[in-house]
Structures are given as C-alpha cells and as structure tokens.
Amino acid sequence: MPKLVTPLNDTQVKKAKPKEKEYLLSDGKGLALRVKPNGSKMWLFTYSKPYTKKRAQISFGMYSDVTLSDARTSRDEARALLAKNIDPKEHKEAFANHKAAEAKSTFEAVVKEWIALKEPKVSARYAFNLRRGFELHLFPSLGKVPISKLSAQQAIAALKPLAAADKLDILGRICRRVNEVMEFAINTGRIQTNNLSGISKAFDSAKHESMASFTPKELPKLINIVNSANIKLMTRCLFEWQLHTMVRPGEAAGAAWNEIDFENKLWNIPIERMKKRKPHTVPLSPQALAILEYLKPISSHREFIFPADKDPRAHASRETLGAALRRMGLIGKQTAHGLRALASTTLNEQGFDSDVIEAALAHVDKNKVRAAYNRTDYLERRRKMMCWWSDHIEEASKGNYSVTGNTHLKAI
Structure with missing residues (x-):
C-alpha cells in the first residue's frame, strides 16, 4: 500500500x-x-x-x-x-x-531565406525589387514577428498606407509575394497553414494598364505627341531606343555600352538583366545604330548608354519613360511597356511569323515540350523584321525629326 x-x-x-x-x-x-x-x-x-x-x-x-x-x-x-x-x-x-x-523564424528571416532561394533564378533588378518591397513596406512593422504568429490583421495594417496612397499595383505585387513566402514557410516546416492567404481581398484591385498602347494606325499620332512634348533629350533618346528595339523598359534603361556589338550590329543583353533569366540578342537596325552614334559623344565615356540624371554612374530608372508618358497625358492610353504591345500587334497584322515576333520580345514559350524542341532564336529572320519595323517607324514619323539630327532617317 x-x-x-x-x-x-x-x-x-x-x-x-x-x-x-x-x-x-x-x-x-x-x-x-x-x-x-x-x-x-x-x-x-x-x-x-x-x-x-x-x-x-x-x-x-x-x-x-x-x-x-x-x-x-x-x-x-x-x-x-x-x-x-x-x-x-x-x-x-x-x-x-x-x-x-520560432524566435529564429521571424518574418524577416524567412523572407530573406526565400529571396536567397529565388535569386539565382531571377534578374538582379527583380531580386533588388523583391527585397526593396519588403524592406519599405513590411519589415518595419512585421520583420521581427515570428512567422507562426503573424496574423492577417497585422499584414493588412502594414499595407494600408499603400492603399491610402492609391499604389494598388505595388500593393497587389506585395500581397502575391507575401503568399509565396507563406507557402515557402509551410514547405520548410515553419507553419502549418497560411494565415495571410486572403489579405489581398481587403483592398481594391489595381486597374491593370501595364500594356495600354496606341493602335498600329495611331503610331504617327504617338510619335507626334512625344516629338511635341517638353522632355529631356535623354528621355527622348530612350523612347526612340525602346520603340526600335522592342525591349522591356528596364532592359532599355539599363543598356550598357559594353553590351553593344557594333561590328555585328547586335545588342547582347546578359542573363542577369533579363526578366526570364535567359540572355537576349537584339539585331540593331540602321535607325537604332544611328541613335547610338548620336549618343556616343554624350555618354560613351560612361558605363551606361542612358545615364541617370542625379548619378551619371548609374543608369536611368526603368520608370523614366513611363513617367514621361504620364506627364504627356497618356495615362491609360500608352505606357512604356505598351510599346512592345504596339510593335507586336503591328508585326502580327503585317503577317510576320508569330514565333519570330515572340523571340524578338524575349518571351518564353509556356509549352515546355514545344520549347525544348524549338531552341532557335531566329536571329537573321528577326534582323529583317527589326529593319522593317524601324522603316515603319520612320514612315510614321514624317514631319518629325530624330534626335540624331539626320532628317533623312525621320525616326522621330
């Protein structure tokens, strides 16, 4: 007992x-x-x-x-x-x-681990923007919170200033990235469920105008608006360069002199600057080369073709051209990224091979099997197409002058 x-x-x-x-x-x-x-x-x-x-x-x-x-x-x-x-x-x-x-798995620590995993797969610019978005809008209030304790209410409160400033596009991107981080946290055993899956529903959605563009028939009108606008010379050059080369705004703004192969008339954009993490070569038309010749005395002694105003050692912002178009009153009508849509629509209407157009736009085929077999970049066919496109711009530019000062080019 x-x-x-x-x-x-x-x-x-x-x-x-x-x-x-x-x-x-x-x-x-x-x-x-x-x-x-x-x-x-x-x-x-x-x-x-x-x-x-x-x-x-x-x-x-x-x-x-x-x-x-x-x-x-x-x-x-x-x-x-x-x-x-x-x-x-x-x-x-x-x-x-x-x-x-839990103390080690703070929201900030998990985000940084997630970014480190993504970094090898994305461009340096994209990785920078990933970090910057979290640093500016979420880390100040949520960075030290254990990810397992993070609530939807906390995340929504942190993002409300973006909504109040009507920065809905940025807000939408951050919400998507937050959910990617939470899925990563689940897969690495930090949390069991995603408490933040519905935070985007607390805000209005952005009206997507990233591809807003004039129609092919309106190209002369667009060129005339830009030609008449009170914009800086370098911005005008950047507009012409992006229009002729059909690249993305960030790729155009970050163009470096050492990427240009004058002998073979090519612009070789390295993998780290491309959105799809694949190097891209742009055949340069005579008009595109003329823009470079015009800019040589201005910026060839520097690294970048389009130096930034405040710091000539850096390149122009990817937002430079878009901001200029907005100041021209083209909100909802034409964006910098929409220049690619304008080119694509025109070339498709003219009967150019859609695969060649997609290659010129550096689009990645979503059909993985098809992409595995179709590895050509159609360089010579693209060269002919790019020359036609520049000639078309030249024809649409009658009455306007190129920044090169060569009136026979009439390339804006």
Missing part, C-alpha cells in the same frame, strides 16, 4: 532550513522540495518514464520564483501528460526548442 504523504503548506516551505546535507520535503504525487545546504530550494517532480518505466526527474524551478501552488499546477500538468504516455521532460525540451526555432 502506497505510503500516505501529508501535503506541504506554505509555512513549511518558507521555514524549511538548510542542513548539512540536502534533503527533500515531499508534497505527494511525485512533487517534492529539495533543500540544499546553501539554502536554495528547488521544486522537483519524480516520475516513471512512459514505456521504459525508468525513474526520471524534472525541475519546476526555484521556490523563490515558483510558489507551492504553481508547482502543484505544473505537477498536475505533468501527470496529465504521463496519462497520455508523453514524457513531461521531453515535452518541455521540445517546447523550448520550438520556441527557440
């Missing part, structure tokens, strides 16, 4: 004096107070481990920090775990490890 133990009371615990050797004061059901010769008092729980039945001990803390009542609560919780064949000591260690891992 088990020995009956009289439970302790607060007075006994408080007045327990140290002896020459440490001793135990039992409270019953495995709980005891260990009193050491130096006067320290610690709560201990002795139990039999599940399955092996080996004796084990776990500490509930010092009496100076843990009252008798608290120690009994901890004992009862430990006994409840044992009833489920859970070792309370192992459970405590696992919980401590979980809390430590």
Whole structure:
C-alpha cells in the first residue's frame, strides 16, 4: 500500500532550513522540495518514464520564483501528460526548442531565406525589387514577428498606407509575394497553414494598364505627341531606343555600352538583366545604330548608354519613360511597356511569323515540350523584321525629326 504523504503548506516551505546535507520535503504525487545546504530550494517532480518505466526527474524551478501552488499546477500538468504516455521532460525540451526555432523564424528571416532561394533564378533588378518591397513596406512593422504568429490583421495594417496612397499595383505585387513566402514557410516546416492567404481581398484591385498602347494606325499620332512634348533629350533618346528595339523598359534603361556589338550590329543583353533569366540578342537596325552614334559623344565615356540624371554612374530608372508618358497625358492610353504591345500587334497584322515576333520580345514559350524542341532564336529572320519595323517607324514619323539630327532617317 502506497505510503500516505501529508501535503506541504506554505509555512513549511518558507521555514524549511538548510542542513548539512540536502534533503527533500515531499508534497505527494511525485512533487517534492529539495533543500540544499546553501539554502536554495528547488521544486522537483519524480516520475516513471512512459514505456521504459525508468525513474526520471524534472525541475519546476526555484521556490523563490515558483510558489507551492504553481508547482502543484505544473505537477498536475505533468501527470496529465504521463496519462497520455508523453514524457513531461521531453515535452518541455521540445517546447523550448520550438520556441527557440520560432524566435529564429521571424518574418524577416524567412523572407530573406526565400529571396536567397529565388535569386539565382531571377534578374538582379527583380531580386533588388523583391527585397526593396519588403524592406519599405513590411519589415518595419512585421520583420521581427515570428512567422507562426503573424496574423492577417497585422499584414493588412502594414499595407494600408499603400492603399491610402492609391499604389494598388505595388500593393497587389506585395500581397502575391507575401503568399509565396507563406507557402515557402509551410514547405520548410515553419507553419502549418497560411494565415495571410486572403489579405489581398481587403483592398481594391489595381486597374491593370501595364500594356495600354496606341493602335498600329495611331503610331504617327504617338510619335507626334512625344516629338511635341517638353522632355529631356535623354528621355527622348530612350523612347526612340525602346520603340526600335522592342525591349522591356528596364532592359532599355539599363543598356550598357559594353553590351553593344557594333561590328555585328547586335545588342547582347546578359542573363542577369533579363526578366526570364535567359540572355537576349537584339539585331540593331540602321535607325537604332544611328541613335547610338548620336549618343556616343554624350555618354560613351560612361558605363551606361542612358545615364541617370542625379548619378551619371548609374543608369536611368526603368520608370523614366513611363513617367514621361504620364506627364504627356497618356495615362491609360500608352505606357512604356505598351510599346512592345504596339510593335507586336503591328508585326502580327503585317503577317510576320508569330514565333519570330515572340523571340524578338524575349518571351518564353509556356509549352515546355514545344520549347525544348524549338531552341532557335531566329536571329537573321528577326534582323529583317527589326529593319522593317524601324522603316515603319520612320514612315510614321514624317514631319518629325530624330534626335540624331539626320532628317533623312525621320525616326522621330
């Protein structure tokens, strides 16, 4: 028959004096107070481990920090775990490890890990924009929050300033990226569910105008508007360059002199500057080469063809041309990216091979099987097409002059 133990009371615990050797004061059901010769008092729980039945001990803390009542609560919780064949000591260690891992898995830490994983697959510019979006809009308020504790309400509150500023396009991109991060956190065992999956529904959607463009018949009108606008010379050059080469705004603005092969009349854009992480070669028409010749005295001593105004060592912003078009009153009518749509629509209407057009636009075939077999870049066919496109621009530019000053080009 088990020995009956009289439970302790607060007075006994408080007045327990140290002896020459440490001793135990039992409270019953495995709980005891260990009193050491130096006067320290610690709560201990002795139990039999599940399955092996080996004796084990776990500490509930010092009496100076843990009252008798608290120690009994901890004992009862430990006994409840044992009833489920859970070792309370192992459970405590696992919980401590979980809390430590949680402290390391802050939202900022997981985002940076996710970006590091994506970085080799995207352009340097894209990776920079990824980091910048989180640094500006989310890290200040959410960076130190454990990702497992992050709530939709917190994320929505952090993003409200973007909505208030009507920056809905940026807001939409960040919401999508946040959800990618949360999926990454699930796959790496940080969280079980994505609490932020619906945050975009708390805001209005952006009206997408990234491809807004004039129709092919309106090309002369567009050229006339730009020609009449009060814009900087370098912006005018950038407009002509992007229109003739059919590249993306960021690729045009970041063009470097060492990317130009004058001998073979080619512009070789390296992989790190391309959206699809694939190098792209642009055949240069006589009109495109004329733009470069015009710019040589202005910027050939620098790295970039289109230097930034504030820092000539850097290149112009990818937003430069888009901002200029907006100032011309073309919001919703023509964007910088839409110049590619204008070129594509025109070339398709003229009967050019759609594969050649797609290659000129550096689009990646979404059909992976087809893409595996179709590895040609149609360079020579693109060269002929690009020359036709520049001649078409020239024809549409009658009455306007190119920045080159060569009136016979009439390339705007």
